[in-house]
Amino acid sequence: MASKTVHHHLSSEAYRRRCIYLTGFLYVWVFLSLGCASKTPEKKPNIIYILADQWRASATGYAGDPNVRTPHLDQLARASINFENAVSVIPVCTPYRASLMTGRYPTSTGMFLNDLHLPLSEYGLGDVLADRGYTTAYIGKWHLDGQGRHAYIPPDRRRGFAYWKAAECDHDYNQSHYYTGNSPEKQFWEGYDVYAQTADAQEYIAGQLENDKPFALFLSYGTPHFPHHTAPQELQQHYPPADILLPANVPESMAEQVKKEAQGYYAHCEALDQSIGELLAYLDGLGIRDETLLVFTSDHGEMLGAHGVRPKAKQVPLAESARIPLLLHYPLLHGKTGRRVQTPITTPDIFPTLFGLLDLPIPESYEGDDLSEILTENSEREGHAVLYMQLAPWGVAGPYGREYRAVKTAQYTYVRSLDGPWLLFDDQKDPLQLNNLIEEPAYGAIVSQLDEQLWALLGKRGDAFHPAQWYLDRWQLKPGDHGSIPYDKEGTVPPQSPRLRKDAS
Structure with missing residues (x-):
């Protein structure tokens, strides 16, 4: 009996061990299966960044402009997150683009004038996106190479953008050029370049449908930047100058000139729309719109005579120049309905916010704020202020042609010049900024609070707000009479001009 008992005991022990082994095997199998799944994350959304040039925030139907026809953007705004207080960090072409491409402020990179070369030491956005698994493409205006507006930009200076049909800068919209591939041979868009570039973007998107990687496409239009009279004639007919309604901040003495420019400006806007x-x-036809994160914005605005500043001007701290449209359309986040966001945002914040939204690593070099929680949590960041500036003023005569530092909050625009507090506007009560409150005793506490916020933001950037010459000397820059780095009439750089800066410091 004893031997049978022992034999029975051994059989039970073997059975128990077998059960433990099988259970362990199942746990390991489940763990490995989950582990493999975690190493194969679902495909990130495609990104399409639509960048217009000199389209001010107010010049859309959804923003209340009584003249312009933008039915497609109006519909898009109703189904998008609309950042109603977006500003350009410097309302000039090259500085905005440099800040967008680096996530850094002009006081850090030295990119505060037009036609500068973005230092090769900067971590370009195309490289950033490629490092995060994206296939990259750039179509249209670049304006970051600094070798002249018609110069060939070789692949090693395209900052990580693989598909390339771009030019440094060309505003001859009916015969504009581009380069592509590895060829230095100049190509030309057929007809009005907005239409041709859009068709090329569609062709690129179609070619990416079978790609395992998501794509990031930048579609950088040159319009509605002047010249305005080159807009499609059939669209200019929609805007007879006599019918154009001007805002109250445009002087009557400038009305005729402004209406003439506005006719072409609005026609460019309609063509873009x-x-x-x-x-x-x-995108709807391909069935990929809902999974695509689409951004529509501009690099800066257009004064069009507001406050007596000439048409075609930007640079100044006023709303027509500094404020930009910014729509973010991503149905997987916000569904089919839109939302108006009051929290202000400035250029270096844009891609930290998009990366935060998509759960992508934000480069350590980025200086902008990640505001993605206001999108994911359907909230606002109360009391938030953003910084914008002009380091070296150019092209604007009169009282607005000066250095400034400014903050934008949900309610106020506050601007400081080298002489001290300069401008204060309540943008909610006074959207045309007709009433400067800077010397109103009742607003003394507001001025002090905003000035404190301004200096805190400047301190964070290490900017003591020096005169323009200090920054020109620091980066050894000598702008021409028009305020940009000089180039000749053919858009090329004189041979003796040292343009490629390898270091920003």
């Missing part, structure tokens, strides 16, 4: 509508319809 039509093209964006075609692009959205194309």
